[in-house]
Amino acid sequence: MTADTPSPALPPYMHRRGLMLVLSSPSGAGKTTIARRLLEQDDELTMSVSATTRAKRPGEVAGVDYHFTSLTEFDLMVNQGKLLEYAKVFDNYYGTPREPVEQALAGGRDVLFDIDWQGTQQLKEKARDDLVSIFILPPSARELERRLTSRAQDSQAEIAKRMSKASNEMSHWAEYDYVIINNDVDSSVAKAHAILTAERLVRRRQVGLSEFVKGLQAGV
Template identity: 60%
Template sequence: MSSDAVSNRRGLMLVMSSPSGAGKTTLTRRLLSEDDDVVMSVSATTREPRPGEVDGKDYFFVSHERFREMIDEGELLEHAVVFENRYGTPRGPVIQALNAGKDVIFDIDWQGTQQLMSSASAIDLVRIFILPPSIKALEERLHKRAQDSNETVQKRMAQAESEISHWAEYDYVLINDDLERTYEDLKAIVRAERFRRERRPGMSDFVRQLIEERQS
């Protein structure tokens, strides 16, 4: 058996959750740019596009009516309401990527993560929660990125406590007090999870071949 056959694997469903401003987006974008085996799950949302966002690349921007249709027709792996808007993960592209051995990053909150845990694809799930070094640092980052109004920043800060309270539901928790170190820790998690026995279907045949060689 060739080493390629042994190395073939099913992809990971890599969930990245955090309160807004903890650095999740920066970490995700860097991993995507440096690892060809990682792709981004593009969510559907009912919110309006922000400046520079592209439909089909950053999000699928849909109406509330279309979103309800996607739920009713079973087209979403998970969905949730966040800040009065709906977000959800289209099922088809994710399953296709996993079967091709690609790792799919999910930028979802704890509600969506819980739904994925109850799905048939939960075996593929790796859950990572990103924490800020302090609440003060979190608020400073939100103001610094200047994407939201002061009112929205305060809403996000009020929501942060609820989001952080779900940290124990995740497999890994990273405190982003140093971006470089946190990124290296993230890469180490991904690499280790790729070598889990249950994600390498060709390994059973390889081991069987080794035993047969010894017995022949």
């Protein structure tokens, strides 16, 4: 086969099942920045848009950053089983709508989640084979506080609240498949993308592989 010869197409019965890539961290450790960079680099990756009861922040777009709902609407989604996971974080509720995620996975697309350890535990219970989880740690507590302060989104009281909660959040690091210490964002993004690339090749996600190999053995 020459360089100009196109690669043979795979059989139509072969396809890859998508995966759920979860990034979790204490607030300010960098998971949102890493998630944004991954989405920019990879066309096969789509962001899960969570539903939330919290108020919209300046610059956020409904349906893009979050689905902003009332508490009554959120409770209805929970009762109807329309959420894959949900949790209460800083006095507000967050949850993942089930239908768009299941459609993406079946279509071979990967879904990126920016959720906490509570949501990750629920996803693990419901869809462990589809889940790949990464916990992002800050390089130090001092750097975490500096990042929270420099983004100028929260009051000092809110920053203190988030720092207090960070210790409990970080205690769940061992529940994750991978851990990245985010000392340098470029390096952290590269590591996260390497994990994603490798996990796409996991045997159980390559639907039709067994039949394909049997064909190879038969000389097809």
